[in-house]
Amino acid sequence: MSKPNAHANANANKEPETVDHKSLAAKYKKNGSFDQKRKILLQNFKESQTHTNLLLKLKVMVESKIRNDPSILLKNKGKTAALIQGEVINGNSSGSSILSIVDKDIQEKIIDSPDFHQELKVELKDIRRKLLGVSDEDYAVQLEKERAQKADEDARRERERAERDLAYKNNFKVKQLSYPQKIVKPPRFNFHPSIYRDHDTDVYRGPNGLGGHLRY
Structure with missing residues (x-):
């Protein structure tokens, strides 16, 4: 009976295995996190000023195309949609900013957004610890430890910045004292x-x- 207990203790003391990025991405999609994040981003885009500007620019483009070719109104919806889509794509390749409006919004709010990166990092980190079998209690302790370490690191950087500023100011004062002011005589x-x-x-x-x- 001692062997199973010894085996259980060995598993408890065993270091957690690593999780590769493919497994983490698959789990992120499988548990619905990816779809949920995509819906949130789409909803935020629909409520943004960027979406309003995009619709306005599309409206101006469609009205201009109809004025140039009124026969478009006689075509079925599928052909009309294809013409508009082609106009958007061709216009973007020739320097138009219709698609660039969306590209810029994605670049700013997703690709280059520190807040989005941090939010995604927290979600993936939580999925990873579940795959490794880390309990909620242990994970809470780990997060608290990381927050304390980050606070210490931020405080250290702030002290170093203040010391650099003080050293620069002192050095500037010394240089001023070393070079007397030149007196300009009036005519x-x-x-x-x-x-x-x-x-x-x-x-x-x-x-x-x-x-x-x-x-x-």
Whole structure:
């Protein structure tokens, strides 16, 4: 009877196996997380100003195409949709911004979004720990430990930044003290026209008839 218990203890003390990215992606899709995330992103897009701008641009394009070729209205919906789709694709390749509106929105809110990346990372991390058999209690302890480590790391970086700023300011003050300020002297006024008559001078005439010359 001691052998099964020993085997169970060995499994309990065994290090958790790693989960490869393919298994993690398959689980993410299988449990419905992928579809749920896609629906949320689509709903957010429909409620955004980007969606409004896209519909407005499509409306302007369709109206322009109908004015140029009214016979489009006589075609069935399938052919009309195909013509509009072709116009959108060809227009995008020639520099139009209809599809680029969507591309830009995806780039900003998904591909280059730190918030989206962090949210996705949290979801995948939770799926991974379930695949590894980590309990909710142990996972909560792990997350708390990671939060404490992140807080310490942020505090360390802030201290280093403050120290760099202080060192820069002190170094700047030392340089200012090392190089005395250059004194700029004002121009001299000479009120002796007979002395500087042969030099390049400008005549100066005061409000009371007082005359003089400026020498350069």
